[in-house]
Amino acid sequence: MKLDTIAVLGGGPGGLYAARLLKRSHPEAEVTVYEQGVPDKTFGFGVGLASRTQRNLRLADEESLDGIVAAAHGHEMSMRVGDNEVRLAHGELLAIGRATLLSVLQKYAEDAGVELRFGERRSASGIDADLVVAADGISSATRTDLAEEFGPEITEGEGLYLWCGTDFALPRAIFTPVATEHGTFVAHAYPYAPDRSTFLIETDEKTWRRAGFDVSTRETPNGESDQLSLSYLQEAFSETLQGNRLIGNRTKWLRFRTIRCRSWHTRNTVLLGDAAHTAHYSIGSGTKLAMEDAIALDRAVLASGDLGEALAKYEAERRPAVEHLQAIAERSMAWWDSFPDRLAMPVEQLMIAYMTRAGKVTVDRFAESAPQVARPGLAAFAGVAIDEVPSPASVAEWILDQPLACGAHRFPRRIAPETLRNAGGTVPVEISARPWTPETADLIAVLPHATAYWLTGPDDREATLDRLDAGERIRRATGALVVADVPAGLRTVAAGAVASERVDLVAFTG
Structure with a gap:
């Protein structure tokens, strides 16, 4: 497919990176970035780049990634509650100042032959170009102007x-x-x-x-x-x-806005980055998503015979990954919104809860990558000495084999006996809404008094994660025993939920 002119609206990281990639793929095309701001003034402070993002950027364009890494700052991670702190050694975490990142990407875009035009605010309808890439941010004018075509849906977080x-x-x-x-x-x-x-x-x-x-x-x-x-x-x-x-830098309190769009493209215009979608900052950055969007867009344009096919291919390839990340981000956002409720946990156990909060990292994987944190955390959960915690490969089953005393109940392990399901004092609760919605809050508010709540619902992964999150809300609100049905294939997820005190017991189904 031949493209003579490509216009990029927005000179943020996603727009600059897309412009460079598209110019390298289409050297004869005229590629122009329109940015309403000026080069040396930008909003924000640092931008984080996780190891997986670095790998993706290196595969797409090693030269510019080397420039970013050279200007970045490596660091490890820690969590501190009161006087207690735990650290996670992680040699691949990088952060870079937003202004520095923009400067690096501006240089590489210009080196590729991209024209950068600052102080110009342009609209998709006012530009004559074969392809218009709207990378104009969370408040995208393009998305607003073409709302009927893109079908945006914007929700705000509670915190x-x-x-x-x-x-x-x-x-x-x-x-x-x-x-x-x-x-x-x-x-x-x-x-x-x-x-x-x-x-x-x-x-x-x-x-x-x-x-x-x-x-x-x-x-x-x-x-x-x-x-x-x-x-x-x-x-x-x-x-x-x-x-x-x-x-501060235009620093004011905000509620996080999660943006979803019914479509990311219309005619010759395509949304990229925050203009198309957002995901809560606790699982990564909008910069990561936007730059990975740029990679997918460039790949789709290269592989297609016409623009309509290319934009449809870009969205088809990229949307599942973004929606998966948004689902993880929603869980993470809700976890942080309720973070103070967990401060009674030992900090090592709290770190386990943090790492497994969204279903992305299993407890055995965390135990393998950070035994110096996971083993004390699991020992605190079980009330045993650290040397009694087994190897990472056996951790999930070991968690499920721990006994539980809860009120008058005594259980030899964390797998609920079927007799409990129909016992007096056990109330079945079907979880059908997301755990942080008003519907679930209303459900919890009218729960009948019980000694145990047994949570049921669909057996797919997302519904199971919802059930476990709802379990934590019910457990903290009522103080009662909470059991959750979990598909047998999600055994390690169940173990992580038990060790993190989201639920007391699990029952495997299927």
Whole structure:
């Protein structure tokens, strides 16, 4: 397929990367990036690049990935609750300043022959090009202008968060809560340069209001930072900040917006990155998704005979991966929204709950990759010495073989006996809605009193994960014994849920 002109709307990482790849694939085409901002002014602080993302970028364009890595900052990961901290050694976690990343990608785009035009705001309808790539971000004007064709659906999370930074490098990435007189705030922070770190801080709405941040948010003009919140949080996280200040960059409290679109393309225009979809920051970044979109788009255009076929192929290939990631992200977002409810756990066990929170990592896989954290966490769960925890290959069965005492109940292992299902005091509960929806909240609110709740529902993976998450909500709300039906093929998922205290017992089906 011959393309003479390609226009990219938006000079963020996804747009610049797509422009470079498309220009390399179509050297005779005129490729232009239109960015309404100017090169040296950008929003944001650091951008994280996980190891899998790095591998994907290297396969697509090794030269530009080398440039990114050279300017990036490596780090490990940790979680601290009070005075207790655990660390995860991970040599492949990288972060890079957003401005630095843009500078690197601008250079490689221009080296490939892309024309960069800053200070120009263009619309898809106002550009005469064979292909228009709309990489114009979460507030995409293209998606809004062509809403009937793209069919966007936007939902907001319950919690609130703000992005800020500090002018020193943390020794490693850290997840840490602080309790204030108004409630709990949780920081996700990581270094991205020798003298810079990103701080993402989140809280629940009640805490946000008690602290007066509903007022400060309303009174902070657009384009400015909420200094009241920054001063408050700087004091709250003074230990983690080691006496350094928090820095804003148009920093205000927000609710995370999850964006889905019925279609990602219409005629010669295609959405890319946040314009098409978003996934909660706790499982990665919009930058990762946008750059991987660019790879898929370039691949589809190269493999197709005409543009309609190419855009349909791009969406067909990319959508399943994005939707899977969005499902994982929703679980992760809900886990973080309820994070303060788990602070009584030993931090090593809490790290197990964190790693297995979305069904992406199984408990045995985590035990293999981080035994120095997993073994103490599992020992805390079972109430045994660390040396009694077996090898990673046997961990799942070992978890399920642990005894449980709950009220008057005594069980030799974590697999529920069938006699419990029909016993007096056991109430069956069918879970048919997502666990963090108002429907599930209403269901929990009217549950009859019981000594045990037995959760049932469809046997597919997503429904099972929903059931386990709902189990944690019911368990914490009622204090009763919670059992969940789990397909036999998801045995390691069940073990992770038990070790993370999402449910007390499981019953295998199928």
